[in-house]
Amino acid sequence: MIDPDRELEPRYQSFLASPDWYQTNIPCQVGCPAHTDVSTYIGLISQARFDEAYLLNRKANVVPGVLGRTCARPCEPVCRRNKIDGKPIAICWLKRAAADHRQFRHRAERPPITRDKKVAIVGAGAAGLACARDLREMGYPVTIYEADPVAGGVMVNGIPIWRLPRSVTYEECNEYMDDLGVEVVYNTRVGRDIQLTDLLKQYDAVFLAAGCYISNPITGPDGKVVPGADLVGVMNGIEFLAKTNYGEPVFVGKRVVVLGSGFTAMDCCRTAIRFGAEKVYVMYRRSKEEQPADEYEVDEAIRENVEFQYLVTQTEILSKDGVHVSGIKFVRNKLGDPDSSGRRRPIPIPGSEFVLDDIDMVIAAFGQYSDSSWIPAKELNLEVNRRTGVPLIDRETWMTSYPGLFAGGDFTEGSRNLISAIADGRDAAIAINRYLGGQDKPAEPPEEIELPDYRRGMVDDYESIPHENIPSLPVKERYSYTRETETGYTPEQAVIQARRCLQCQLNIMIDPSICILCSGCVDICPYDCISMEGLSRVVKGDPLHQLAETWQGGADMIIDEEKCIRCGLCIVRCPTDAISMVQFEVASPNDRWTVSKIPVLNRGQANARR
Structure with a gap:
């Protein structure tokens, strides 16, 4: 009763x-680190207005064609459409549709230089490009120093071509910066070809966005480097992807083990398949539910015959001849209490050891940390992280303890995802502008826009439209490293999928x-x-x-x-x-x-x- x-x-x-209320009322927008106006661009796509959707995306996240193929999609788990049928709007894939189906390339107009202060940026990756774009639009002359021969950072040296065609990265990372008037000095490594102290003398502000490229070592349950980690056939994931992306000679075994189950691990295991590996294992120390990789990518890897094993930790890499990899010894785990990451800690089970035999290649994909060896911390009297040597920053100003020296992106935050790095770069641009005496744009007064004759429920069946995965090649046609696996929505499919949006x-x-x-x-x-x-x-x-x-x-x-x-x-x-x-x-x-x-x-x- x-x-x-x-x-x-x-x-x-x-x-x-x-x-704050409005942001939480549009969960996709608050879920996006760059605060992309998702609802509006999805609405534009629902009307087949692809060019307008593309430009709206470029304003928020700089490289929409890239992100439409590679974004970590933090907006989708919080999408309110989940409450209707358990499937979010395909926000990421629709971003790609806007890029694919626009009518024009939309070359950017070069903003005039109206400021007398100069800014240098170290690294032409996601954070560096986002910061450079916003500063140029504010009127600053900007120069990026990039160690690679092209812009893009991990978009070029880390993400495989079968996921992200280089025509897309070249247009959005190279041509876009050229159009805006951002000067990029390629093949120039700061700390080797030019010193950070020289940049600080030549420029009024310097932003460090050098990325995160040093792979974590292969350790066992005790946290120590496992025996055999230096054998021939052992390679870290970032090195493996860089070599395959740049077309450099690289050995790919017939029976490959990938250690780890994050974004890099997924790219490595699926790349190994495309380079002729006959059997690929992904071995992860925690459970399937706790793996960092996206469920869709894991499913696609399984379709390509990658085998996943969970709750296992490597203890030794074996060799029959003392030189080359021949197998790996593992121990099985059970899950204990949560650790500092919030996930349950893997605990080895005594007596559960086993060996994977006939392995000729091991790829370690345990995440990365930043190289700080090129930063003269003592000379600059910089406050740094004692463990990594990376400069500490004020979270409000993005500045280090050295006046005019800023840092952000994965370089200070650790390896994450492109959209988070882009958000950092945009926030850093705001902070640099303030430091150099610029003013924030004043907020406009709120405007109420009434939508006349709003009768969506009378003319549309959007609440019953099913979610559709992005079309992709049949498995038998995927064994090419240069052919894009996902073929993308057709314009008609994109419009239908966009109509599912509740327009929050x-x-x-x-x-x-x-x-x-x-x-x-x-x-x-x-x-x-x-x-x-x-x-x-x-x-x-x-x-x-x-x-x-x-x-x-x-x-x-x-x-x-x-x-x-x-x-x-x-x-x-x-x-x-x-x-x-x-x-x-x-x-x-x-x-x-x-x-x-x-x-x-x-x-x-x-x-x-x-």
Whole structure:
């Protein structure tokens, strides 16, 4: 039996919808480190407006064609569409569709140089390019020093060509920077060909974005380097990918073991298959549920006949002749308490050792750390991480302890993903501009945009459109290193997949001056996200609680933003036209967010409007 007193407990409170509320109300945007305006570009794709979607993406994340193939997709797990059918919007793959199906290349217009301060950037990877782009648009002359012969960093030397064609990286990393007027000095390694101290003398600010390329050693359960780690046939994953990407000679065995199960491991195991390996194992010390790799990539590797073994840790790399790899000894694990990473610690099981025989190549993919040997920390009196030697930075200013020397991206944060590095680069550009005396762009006043005749639920079946994986080559056609495996959505497929989006940047608004509390919207709502509640159910202490005490007959209309699919059926049903669909927009300083500033009420994750 339901307790009537419990049923009438206060369940919601009012508050001013600050930027924080708006950000969480658009979960894909807050989930993206670069705060990409996902809802808007997906909406553009749903109308086949690919060029506009591409340009919107380029504004936010610099290399949309690259990210549409390689992004780690932190936006997708939080996508509200999951609540409808358990499948998020294909945000990443639709980003690629916008790049693939645009009509024009969209060469960028070169911004004029309006600042008399110069900036140098070390590294033309994701963080460096993002920082350079934003600084050029602010009017600064920018020079990047890059050790490789092309721009892109890990996009070129780490991500395989079968995932990311070099025509895409060249357009977005090289041509785009050229168009903007960013000077890139190639084949120049800072610390060897030019010294950091020289850059600090020549430039008003220097941003270190040198990436993270030193592979972690092959260690056993005790944390010590395993015997045999120096045998012929043992290679680290970053070196293996760099050699295959640049077309350098590299030995690829017939029976290959990849240690680790992250992004690099997936690229290595699938690349080994394409270079002729007959059997490839991926060995991971934790469980399948805890592996860092994306589930889709793991499934694709399995389709390509890669074998995964979990809860195993290497203890020794074996050799029959004392020179070459011939096998690996492992111990099986069980999971203990969570460690510093938040994942359960693997614990070796005594007596569970076993050997994989006839192995002729081992690829270690345990992650990377940054090379700091080229930084004269003592000469500059830099504060550095005692373990790694990497400069410490102020998280608010992105500056090191040396004035004018900034750092970020994977160089300071460790190996992560492209979109996080891009976000760092953009934030660093803002900080450098402030340091050099520039001002943030003032926030624009909020603007309410009403969408007239909004009747999506009457004309569209978007809530029943199934999720479709990106089309790809049949397995038998994948054994080429230069042929892209994923073929991408057709324009028609992209439009259909974009139509699945719930458009979370839109909000139902109820005008209390003409609402007659008829409950028609409550009755027609297909997901029961609208309800009528008495004012007495506002939590005590809330500004509306005093109103509830004096106005006993008052009621609130509650709209649960988590459930609302923006169908517009309530708009059609309302007899007094009290309900409308609106979008609230305001550009934040430096265009990093589109935010709202409107008064709403809240019940948990729901909005309430009287």
